[in-house]
Amino acid sequence: MPRLPIIHKTQLVASSRLFQVEEVHLEFSNGEQRIFERLVSRGYGAVLIVPMLDNETVLLIREYSAGTERYELGLPKGKVEPGEDLFEAANREIMEEVGHGAHHIQLLKRVSLAPGYMGHHTNLLLARDLYPATQPGDEPEPLEVVPWKLNRLDELIAGNECTEGRSLLALYMVRDLFMRLNR
Amino acid sequence: MPRLPIIHKTQLVASSRLFQVEEVHLEFSNGEQRIFERLVSRGYGAVLIVPMLDNETVLLIREYSAGTERYELGLPKGKVEPGEDLFEAANREIMEEVGHGAHHIQLLKRVSLAPGYMGHHTNLLLARDLYPATQPGDEPEPLEVVPWKLNRLDELIAGNECTEGRSLLALYMVRDLFMRLNR
Incomplete structure (x- = not known):
């Protein structure tokens, strides 16, 4: 399994009453960089x-x-x-x-x-x-x-x-x- | 099964490159009204x-x-x-x-x-x-x-x-x- 990517930055890009979307700036162990979007999970599950x-x-x-x-x-x-x-x-x-x-x-x-x-x-x-x-x-x-x-x-x-x-x-x-x- | 709720309105409340959140204004068959948020599904699945x-x-x-x-x-x-x-x-x-x-x-x-x-x-x-x-x-x-x-x-x-x-x-x-x- 490769080393975990480095997360250089996370940034809130959209937000509503229930949902938060953030950008994740990633650098993989091979040097590749990507910016992904993800839904943030809040609360207690x-x-x-x-x-x-x-x-x-x-x-x-x-x-x-x-x-x-x-x-x-x-x-x-x-x-x-x-x-x-x-x-x-x-x-x-x-x-x-x-x-x-x-x-x-x-x-x-x-x-x-x-x-x-x-x-x-x-x-x-x-x-x-x-x-x-x-x-x-x-x-x-x-x-x-x-x-x-x-x-x-x-x-x-x-x-x-x-x-x-x-x-x-x-x-x-x-x-x-x-x-x-x-x- | 009850009749489907009436959707009085949908409204975009947050948006990013990948995600869209909308509010759904619902009236259930018993008269109850609710405003829910949902993620819109785009694309071809x-x-x-x-x-x-x-x-x-x-x-x-x-x-x-x-x-x-x-x-x-x-x-x-x-x-x-x-x-x-x-x-x-x-x-x-x-x-x-x-x-x-x-x-x-x-x-x-x-x-x-x-x-x-x-x-x-x-x-x-x-x-x-x-x-x-x-x-x-x-x-x-x-x-x-x-x-x-x-x-x-x-x-x-x-x-x-x-x-x-x-x-x-x-x-x-x-x-x-x-x-x-x-x-």
Whole structure:
């Protein structure tokens, strides 16, 4: 692996309420220089949760997505709030979005979205031993909760209701985990 | 599923060489109003390719990622250029990045990155029947090509060299596909 490039300068070039874009002035170990743009990641990170109602059934949600202008089927997710750890954030999000808390939550993997131009990471978590519990969220309308059997993951992949890469990856990981547990 | 929200207005609020941020003024079917920010997706989309050297071995690349400021192990990827279809773009990218073309390329799935606030989609493709072929890319330094056995996907998940959700999802999909083919 080459030595890491030297970052000579970073410079804010655009900014809005939610997003910050900066230029990164890089010099690679072979002397090549490049100026790349990237989205700066602020805040405390994000969580995306696989809430398992039982050993076979995951609770998906159907939610309007402003980026793609359509209702997307996917997993509950949200930002980590100040003072929360990942597990507290995950538990709050599933209470807000699927009406359950969880006695057991474990980290599956911390994934990047588009590491070439985004600093963002999402923590994928598995939530088990659910119990009914709600917390008010900030959603503009009630979310539809859609129970889905993990052995129907192929249908989710083949269809076009669920397109989010992070959600699909987390479902593959949990399906593998439960296949090993049930063996 | 509720009726789609009405988009009353979209407005550009920040802009750089690569990124555009716009505000979306939404009215949900229950009357609730929200103003969300989103990244606009320009261009012709992106491809991410799983180049299979044989029925067991995928060619990964190690590349510097400016967003996360580290070398990431992942799949070859890039933007679709004007005039290209997805398959031409995929074939060009693997020639540039892993030194092979492919006789067979198929679309696995079109995935979104973060549909809540990004319009971006990535087309995941499987490339088979590889042949040696190169094309000059625009990389600042040569990429390291790393052959990886699909039956070692668990190690990739457990380690921290490969964090990109899209790459990991594509590898799960191809592992499933080859498991069915080899059965």
